[in-house]
Amino acid sequence: MKLGARIIKTGIAVTITMYICKYFNLEPAFFGAVSAVINMQPSIFLSIETAKDQIMVHILGVITGLAFGYILGNSPLVMGIITILLISLHIRFKFQSTVTMGIIAALFVLSSNADQFLTHALTRSAVIFVGLSVAMIINVLLWPPRYQQQFKEKLLESNQQAVLYFCQAIHDYVELENTKPPLRREQKEKVHKLNKESRKLLEFLKREGDSQTTGRAGQTDWFLAVEKFIDYNQSLIGKADRIYELLPGRFDRRHQSGSPPISGEFRTILDLLSSGCVTIGRVNSKLRDIIIDGLPAEPEEISEEYWERLTQAIDEWHPKLTGSYYLHALLDVAVTANEIKWASRQAKNLLYESMVEKQMIVDNEKSPG
Numbered sequence: 001m002k003l004g005a006r007i008i009k010t011g012i013a014v015t016i017t018m019y020i021c022k023y024f025n026l027e028p029a030f031f032g033a034v035s036a037v038i039n040m041q042p043s044i045f046l047s048i049e050t051a052k053d054q055i056m057v058h059i060l061g062v063i064t065g066l067a068f069g070y071i072l073g074n075s076p077l078v079m080g081i082i083t084i085l086l087i088s089l090h091i092r093f094k095f096q097s098t099v100t101m102g103i104i105a106a107l108f109v110l111s112s113n114a115d116q117f118l119t120h121a122l123t124r125s126a127v128i129f130v131g132l133s134v135a136m137i138i139n140v141l142l143w144p145p146r147y148q149q150q151f152k153e154k155l156l157e158s159n160q161q162a163v164l165y166f167c168q169a170i171h172d173y174v175e176l177e178n179t180k181p182p183l184r185r186e187q188k189e190k191v192h193k194l195n196k197e198s199r200k201l202l203e204f205l206k207r208e209g210d211s212q213t214t215g216r217a218g219q220t221d222w223f224l225a226v227e228k229f230i231d232y233n234q235s236l237i238g239k240a241d242r243i244y245e246l247l248p249g250r251f252d253r254r255h256q257s258g259s260p261p262i263s264g265e266f267r268t269i270l271d272l273l274s275s276g277c278v279t280i281g282r283v284n285s286k287l288r289d290i291i292i293d294g295l296p297a298e299p300e301e302i303s304e305e306y307w308e309r310l311t312q313a314i315d316e317w318h319p320k321l322t323g324s325y326y327l328h329a330l331l332d333v334a335v336t337a338n339e340i341k342w343a344s345r346q347a348k349n350l351l352y353e354s355m356v357e358k359q360m361i362v363d364n365e366k367s368p369g
Contacts, residue, residue: 035131061102
């Protein structure tokens, strides 16, 4: 088991909370420890938001407990009614923090004698505030969460794996002959997970407003660029998924037709499809340089030469088409070629936009005032 900074900080917060409660005779200290655990969030922003919710839920629970206790008493029926009411209010106001802490606060107040309702409410509140205050201070002072480097590393891996997955799909399509095609389920799950984690870390980074990400003037532009990059990765993964959906049908058709040998004309088409990944890999490498590392990069022109060669190869193969078997093959080629075309052109467009935005950031930083 790996002990991360958040786990260690949670243990420190619980320890300090328990000592403070013991020193000031605040009971039950256990609730303070629970409050500290809940408020030790993966980002300072989330800690603040969770603390706000905890305070509101707690105050709501205490006020409800006091009101019902003084008016209706502290019978089991009253406790049940308060529980239903607090859950309804929690849903109504859409608190992110758990309603359990509010219910416990109300029931804790009602569990005492009527003349001790207020005393218990104040003590319970003090314990809660100690726990969440300690957690906030510990989270800020000790190894405060900084997601810049984590995000860049995750985004780098996500794009590399997305490109690898896409090119693997092209390779599996091109090499398909007489062997049942692999579906790469583990690789598929991995790339989808990586992109989801990248998006989550970006949200943390945006919430934290980490000024180390880039210059303040260009921070918003950088966030927009990486959002487009993440969207591109997600689309690239989706394109690869679509190519893999073609493979079982293509294999079945070949198998039912007696697995005919691949003609020289069709092999030329397959080789051209395979070579398309060279461009995609090169452009994505430049994208990673400029977006993730802030390095300069040369633009890539959108050229029609590759597609003209592919069209010519299809024209040479097309006259030999007969029957639905070859028609399906043509449709598969069209779909695969279209996915390659999108991946290449979208990467080049994104590269150009990133270069323009980078230059604008530089110009803004140089401009006086």
